[in-house]
Amino acid sequence: RRALILVGGFGTRLRPLTLSRPKPLVEFCNKALLLHQLEALRQAGVSHVVLAVSYMSEALGAAMREQEQRLGIRISLSHEKEPLGTAGPLALARDLLAEGGEPFFVLNSDVICEFPFAALARFHRQHGGEGSLVVTRVEEPAKYGVVVSEADTGRICRFVEKPRVFVSNKINAGLYIFSPGILQRIQLRPTSIEKEIFPAMAQEGQLYAMELQGKTLCTVWAARGRSCHAGGCHRGSVPAGFWMDIGQPKDFLTGMCMYLQALRAQHPEKLHSGPGVVGNVLVDPSAKIGANCVIGPNVTIGAGVVVEDGVRIKRCTVLKGARIRSHSWLESCIVGWSCSVGQWVRMENVTVLGEDVIVNDELYLNGANVLPHKSIAESVPEPRIIM
Amino acid sequence: MPLKAVILIGGPQKGTRFRPLSFEVPKPLFPVAGVPMVQHHIEACAKVPGMKEILLMGFYQPHEALSRFLVSAQQEFKIPIRYLQEYAALGTGGGIYHFRDQILSGGAEAFFVLNADVCSEFPLQEMLEFRQRHGDAHSFVILGTTANRTQALNYGCIVANADTQEVQHYVEKPSTFVSEIINCGIYLFTPAIFQHIGDVFQRNQQELVLEESSNGWQRAEVIRLEQDVFTALAGSGKLYVYKTDGFWSQIKSAGSAIYASRLYLNQYSKSHPERLAQNKPGGPVIRGNVYIHPTASIDSTAVDHTCVLNTIVGWDSTIGRWARVEGTPSDPNPNDPYAKIDSETLFRDGRLTPSITILGCSVTIPAEVVILNSIVLPHKELSRSYKNQIIL
Numbered sequence: 092r093r094a095l096i097l098v099g100g101f102g103t104r105l106r107p108l109t110l111s112r113p114k115p116l117v118e119f120c121n122k123a124l125l126l127h128q129l130e131a132l133r134q135a136g137v138s139h140v141v142l143a144v145s146y147m148s149e150a151l152g153a154a155m156r157e158q159e160q161r162l163g164i165r166i167s168l169s170h171e172k173e174p175l176g177t178a179g180p181l182a183l184a185r186d187l188l189a190e191g192g193e194p195f196f197v198l199n200s201d202v203i204c205e206f207p208f209a210a211l212a213r214f215h216r217q218h219g220g221e222g223s224l225v226v227t228r229v230e231e232p233a234k235y236g237v238v239v240s241e242a243d244t245g246r247i248c249r250f251v252e253k254p255r256v257f258v259s260n261k262i263n264a265g266l267y268i269f270s271p272g273i274l275q276r277i278q279l280r281p282t283s284i285e286k287e288i289f290p291a292m293a294q295e296g297q298l299y300a301m302e303l304q305g306k307t308l309c310t311v312w313a314a315r316g317r318s319c320h321a322g323g324c325h326r327g328s329v330p331a332g333f334w335m336d337i338g339q340p341k342d343f344l345t346g347m348c349m350y351l352q353a354l355r356a357q358h359p360e361k362l363h364s365g366p367g368v369v370g371n372v373l374v375d376p377s378a379k380i381g382a383n384c385v386i387g388p389n390v391t392i393g394a395g396v397v398v399e400d401g402v403r404i405k406r407c408t409v410l411k412g413a414r415i416r417s418h419s420w421l422e423s424c425i426v427g428w429s430c431s432v433g434q435w436v437r438m439e440n441v442t443v444l445g446e447d448v449i450v451n452d453e454l455y456l457n458g459a460n461v462l463p464h465k466s467i468a469e470s471v472p473e474p475r476i477i478m
Numbered sequence: 479m480p481l482k483a484v485i486l487i488g489g490p491q492k493g494t495r496f497r498p499l500s501f502e503v504p505k506p507l508f509p510v511a512g513v514p515m516v517q518h519h520i521e522a523c524a525k526v527p528g529m530k531e532i533l534l535m536g537f538y539q540p541h542e543a544l545s546r547f548l549v550s551a552q553q554e555f556k557i558p559i560r561y562l563q564e565y566a567a568l569g570t571g572g573g574i575y576h577f578r579d580q581i582l583s584g585g586a587e588a589f590f591v592l593n594a595d596v597c598s599e600f601p602l603q604e605m606l607e608f609r610q611r612h613g614d615a616h617s618f619v620i621l622g623t624t625a626n627r628t629q630a631l632n633y634g635c636i637v638a639n640a641d642t643q644e645v646q647h648y649v650e651k652p653s654t655f656v657s658e659i660i661n662c663g664i665y666l667f668t669p670a671i672f673q674h675i676g677d678v679f680q681r682n683q684q685e686l687v688l689e690e691s692s693n694g695w696q697r698a699e700v701i702r703l704e705q706d707v708f709t710a711l712a713g714s715g716k717l718y719v720y721k722t723d724g725f726w727s728q729i730k731s732a733g734s735a736i737y738a739s740r741l742y743l744n745q746y747s748k749s750h751p752e753r754l755a756q757n758k759p760g761g762p763v764i765r766g767n768v769y770i771h772p773t774a775s776i777d778s779t780a781v782d783h784t785c786v787l788n789t790i791v792g793w794d795s796t797i798g799r800w801a802r803v804e805g806t807p808s809d810p811n812p813n814d815p816y817a818k819i820d821s822e823t824l825f826r827d828g829r830l831t832p833s834i835t836i837l838g839c840s841v842t843i844p845a846e847v848v849i850l851n852s853i854v855l856p857h858k859e860l861s862r863s864y865k866n867q868i869i870l
Contacts, residue, residue: 401783403800403846418783420800420846435785437802437848453785455802455848470804472850472865 092212093139093188094132094196095169096125097180100145104339107445107462108410108427113151115142115200118410119337120350120391121375126158128198128206133162135208137196140164141187143180145171178284181269182277189271199265201338203346205353206266207303214301215268218244221297222273224289225266227334228302235336236263236285240300247298250289263289264303264334303332340425340443340460347408348389363392381417399434416452427463440474480530482581482589483523484574485516489537489567493595495731495824498838498855499790504538506594507547510735511742512753512769514547518742519592522600524555530584532557535573536594537564571701575675582669587615591703593663597738599724599745605666608720612643618671618711620645621664622719623726626816627655633818634661634704637712638719645717648708658816659719661704662726670716671707678706727819732790732853733808733834734819743767789835792856797837798845805835806851830866 102114109117115125125142132140142155155166169184181188181197188195194215196208207225215223224247226238237258239249251258263285276288292298333353335346351371354361363374363386370388374380378392381400389406392398396409399417407421412429415421419436425443426432432444433452442456445463450456454467458474461467465477487506496505507514516534523532538544544561552559562580564573574581574591581589590602601621609619622636635656637647649656682698701707711717725741728734744767746753755768782799788807797803810817824831835849838856843849847863854860854869 403783418785418800420783420802435783435802437785439848453787455804455850 092135092137092193092195093141093191094137094198095141095143095181095184095188096128096198096200097177098125098142098144098151098200100174102338105337105343107443107460108340108425111428111446111463113146113148114338116150116154118393119203119343120347120354120373120408121393123154124200124203124337125154127203128200129158129162129164129166131206131208132196133164135196135206135212137208138164139167139187141167141169141184143169143171143175143184145174174281175279176281176283178277178282178288179280181274181284182279182282185274189274192271194268194270197267197269199336201336202265202334203337203350204264204266204303204334205332207301207332208266208268211266211268211301214245214299215270218246218299220246220270220299222267222269222289222292223299223301225264225303226261226300227264227332228260229262230260232257232260232262236289237261238263238300245299245301246296247289247293247300250285250293250298252283252285261300261302265336303334341441343425344389344406344408344423344441347391348406351389351391375411393428442471479528479587480585481526481528482530482584482586483519483526483532484581484589484591485519485523485532485534485594486570486573486591487516487534487536487538487594489564491567493730496729496735497732498836498853499732499735499792501856502793502839503543504541506534506536507543508735510597510729511739511746512771515597515729515738516594517547517551518597519594519600520551520555520559522598522602523590523592524557526590526602526606529557530586532559533577533581534559534561534594535564535577536561537567539563566697567700568697569700569702571675571678571703571707572699575672575679575701576699578669578672586669588666588668591665591667595729596663596726597729597741598662598664598726599722600664601720601722601724602664602666604722605664605720608643609666609718613718616668616670616716618668618717619666620708620717620719621662621666622659622721623662623723624658624721624816625660625818626814627658629816629818629820630658630660631655634708635659636661636719638721643718643720644715645708645712645719648704648712648717650702650704650709659721660818661708662722663728665703674707674711675701675703678710731808731833732836733805736788736790736807736834737809737819739769740767743769789837791837792839792841794839795837795841795843797843798847800846801843802848802850803835803837803843804848804850806832808833830868832866 098115102109105114116123159166167187236252237254238247238261239259240247289298333349335342335349337343337346355371363372367385368387372387372390374392375394377394378396380398383401384398385403390404391408393409393411395412397414401418402415403420405422407424409426410428413426415432416434418434419432422439423441424438427444427446430444430448432450435453436450438456440458442459444461447464448461449466451468455470457472459471459477461477493505499508506516520532523529548559548561562577568576605619609617631652634650635652636645636659637657638645678701679698686698727738729738753769755764755770757764784797785802788805789803808820810819832851835851836853838854840857841854842859844861850865852864852867858869
């Protein structure tokens with residue numbers, strides 16, 4: 092079985108992090124984004140993954156080789172010389188995907204969820220159509236591709252990309268499985284699968300939708316007549332199938348909260364516990380946390396991170412090698428690799444520090460977006476970008 | 479030579495820019511660098527040889543804090559100190575005119591007049607010596623300092639003869655540039671000044687009669703030294719300016735209290751090194767000039783991870799763990815040696831101007847919040863973060 096991951100280009104929405112690393116290699120909950128997807132695909136029996144990239148970096152190439160070894164999975168590269176959109180890359184990788192005649196998975200690289208690849212394959216086999224996509228319910232569907240489908244069969248009647256009026260609250264989750272026949276529809280030119288391919292397939296009745304949640308709805312939400320959604324951090328509910336597009340920092344943090352919650356339900360031993368730990372906290376074994384800290388809820392601490400005494404961290408990701416000095420207070424932030432945050436600093440409101448940023452003591456950063464290798468010597472009281 | 483000093487301390491209706499700090503304690507008693515604002519004045523006056531008595535003059539009703547302060551100051555400085563209460567706000571000249579007999583009693587040959595709301599090195603002895611060199615026994619001296627051209631417009635401007643230092647022209651808060659030399663609010667007078675003030679009083683009386691007192695609040699006895707007396711004396715050969723390079727600042731707004739504190743703390747290393755906190759093993763880390771009241775306790779576990787910057791924290795206030803309380807300093811431009819602190823307005827373009835954060839007395843700040851550029855009135859218990867607001 093094969094799969095294609097649409098990695099794309101520079102990942103500009105996740106800057107400043109993607110100025111230092113290609114997006115697939117940014118660690119989400121202490122594991123490279125790409126690795127979350129590769130491991131899930133491997134589990135569903137995929138033996139060959141094609142990465143469709145329009146910008147190839149050495150780092151990505153090296154990471155691919157390493158994962159090939161580790162996972163025992165074959166990784167090929169499909170390099171677009173010009174950006175081919177969301178469908179074009181399938182045409183470019185045509186030979187690799189059609190080989191073997193089996194249906195193949197396609198996924199957006201920004202998506203994080205409890206990947207339902209095995210269930211998706213079964214669903215696809217059952218209805219026999221040309222394509223299946225995973226849908227999830229959200230509170231604000233207008234940002235995504237919206238799907239209207241028949242409740243019993245899942246056959247899609249309509250597919251509207253970013254509708255301006257409310258159509259439905261089920262959206263395209265960016266995970267697909269296609270039969271090789273779809274490749275007839277796609278030419279080697281910039282093409283949007285959402286705007287050009289899917290509507291045609293829906294008209295012909297060849298496109299089916301599988302809901303992400305499956306059968307296990309959390310009872311609290313079901314009682315309210317609502318299904319679990321991808322809009323924000325839940326408290327006290329357990330979404331059976333969380334989903335998030337983590338292509339930008341705000342959503343990256345929301346997705347982190349959901350992932351940690353699912354981890355609490357399925358592998359609570361992986362979460363950190365101890366004095367000063369509140370809620371779901373993931374800490375790499377090589378990280379050091381000082382005395383009198385209060386960490387959590389919803390915090391991820393990467394490898395080699397040093398958190399000094401008296402630090403309070405809530406709803407943050409701290410990437411590898413960073414240092415948070417004493418008495419600081421962080422909420423809803425992403426601290427990039429090797430950063431140094433001074434003493435008595437306050438950072439909040441989706442402040443993102445790129446790689447190797449130094450924040451001087453006693454500063455206040457509110458919604459600051461700081462590019463790599465910067466030294467911050469003045470407070471940022473209102474959200475802005477620091478170049 | 480027998481001398482006296484008069485310190486003008488104003489009254490409740492004056493100095494309202496100092497609120498909310500002046501809600502608990504009258505402005506002249508507000509602590510600056512650890513001691514009440516006027517104590518710095520009293521100390522400087524008491525040091526001058528020949529000083530017989532110090533008179534505080536204002537229109538506050540007598541109250542406990544003031545009385546207690548007078549008693550302890552007399553004991554400390556071993557010099558008679560009295561409070562003379564004006565029956566109404568009589569202006570910077572009207573009060574001393576009203577109490578002229580008290581001032582001159584005991585044969586004072588000269589007396590200083592100092593505004594309470596300034597912070598200064600108080601070069602009083604130098605002013606006396608200057609007068610001997612440049613004027614005569616009947617000359618009056620204004621203490622002046624240099625401001626930059628733009629800010630000078632906010633003060634009394636003095637044009638002086640470069641050789642004799644005689645004041646040729648005086649304008650209070652002009653709208654166009656007159657001079658960079660500004661009036662520090664510290665004067666040296668002789669009994670002859672009362673003649674000049676008396677003239678103004680007479681003139682006022684006549685004008686009131688003419689106008690038939692259309693404005694009921696206008697009183698003949700309200701006399702302003704600056705506009706009414708100095709302007710008239712300029713060019714008459716009687717008024718001189720002694721220019722100082724020592725530190726000087728007005729204390730009008732709450733933010734200027736922090737700046738004035740800093741100026742005095744700098745001076746402590748020479749004048750009162752015992753007042754500066756020293757680093758002790760096991761104690762808090764002291765950086766720069768710090769004053770810690772003997773009854774204050776700084777406990778590293780009690781002041782849990784808070785960050786307090788450019789803020790005045792009122793008596794009995796508490797600040798929760800990991801809270802950040804921050805203001806914006808309104809210090810003068812450090813690159814301009816003659817820049818003075820802005821007496822900024824509270825609002826500009828409808829928005830609160832970023833300034834020192836002030837917590838009134840007994841304010842409670844909860845844990846983990848941020849209070850930025852805000853003023854919190856006394857006895858308020860906050861429950862969330864605030865930025866750029868006045869919280870009643």
